[in-house]
Amino acid sequence: MTKTYDYDLFVIGAGSGGVRASRVAAAHGARVAIAEEYRVGGTCVIRGCVPKKLLVYGAHFAEDLQDAARFGWKVGKCDFDWPVLRDNVLGEVERLEGIYQDILDRHEVDTIPQRATLTGPHEIALADGTKVTAATILIATGAHPVVPKLPGAEHGITSNEVFHLERMPKRVVIAGGGYIANEFAGIFHEFSCHVTLVNRGEVILRHYDEQIRDRLLTISLMKGIEFKFNAPFEKIEKRKDGTLKIHVSGQDPLEADLLLWAVGRAPNTAGLGLEKVGVELGKNGAILVDEDNQSSVPSIYGxxxxxxxxxLTPVAIREGQAFADTVFGGKPTRVDYAHIPSAVFSHPPIAGVGMTEGEARDKLGSYKAYVSDFRPMKNVLAGRNERALYKIIVDQETDRVVGLHMIGPDAPEILQAAAIAVKAGLTKAQFDDTLALHPTMSEELVLMR
Incomplete structure (x- = not known):
């Protein structure tokens, strides 16, 4: 490390990736500072996957309480109190923020609670006018929800604000067809809202296996969630009573108490000074980096x-680790982006890893799809007609399992372990040779013939 600069590493953005990079670099002996203009923890901890998953848990009680009677429990009349859940979730977020700050403090990382911008390849300007220098600068500022540019768009909210609602609305319109839209559709529905999901395209969750996403659509429709496809938004009007009149192409106007924009996320690069110092940006303002996370300016990484x-949060964490080990640890490391597992915490949840059947059809010489379509034991006794669907995609030339996709209770929990097998390149024969753990839903993974 050199004393030429104030710091060996200056990180802008204290989310999961930035915090990991900071503390690992510090552990390698670097002098590190991290700037965060909002709250330590980033999107995942403060306004993303963690509080959202807690809302998912809260929403599940709606169905669990209904099912309880079939299992002998006399539950009685139940009322849902949104402020209680909201405040408890926000309290947990605050606790986790403290843990992240403690991690930085224990590794002697200087935390600077200000906005930071670039004024040179080794210079950073802080909001209070202070300028500091660093041998290496890491941009880890994350992304933000996109709000389309159309009349009245400001009357909607995004996933950033949804955790702070004063009261639970009765009618919710959700714009989008991706994982955030479908997750909040399930959450709001279980909280007794009438939910309409409006998508400008023809399908939901277009990057997931077609059969799996079609099953979610079917179940969601059965639950009473409405879907509008091929329906671009035109304008939003806000009435004096606070309700919304939402105009979409080719449809009658929709009446709602809340509009949630879930139409994508764009990188947070605006106003950072990246272009001025020569950092090349790509689509949506994303920082273009190589396999070692290095930008077009050698001293600046992303x-x-x-x-x-x-x-995905685990990807950002892995990238932060690889960056710190490569630049400060003398251990060149690159992230392997193959076989990244993903999940949609819908109702019921979806999980998948590897090739979808459509991808296998396009990329492999020959493949075989094994499918198990069943009703989970709990649903049978509860009188609930929802069916789970598991699918294994196999390369017929090698017998390797190249994709695994599922929808059903606890699908993400099951898939994490199964993703190890797919990543390791195990064969269908090895799946078949594994004894089933009975009675479980996951045993279907080794029983498909």
């Missing part, structure tokens, strides 16, 4: 959602 490669 990780996580700001690079718009794979917008």
């Amino acid at each position: 990780i996580g959602d700001v690079t718009d490669r794979v917008q």
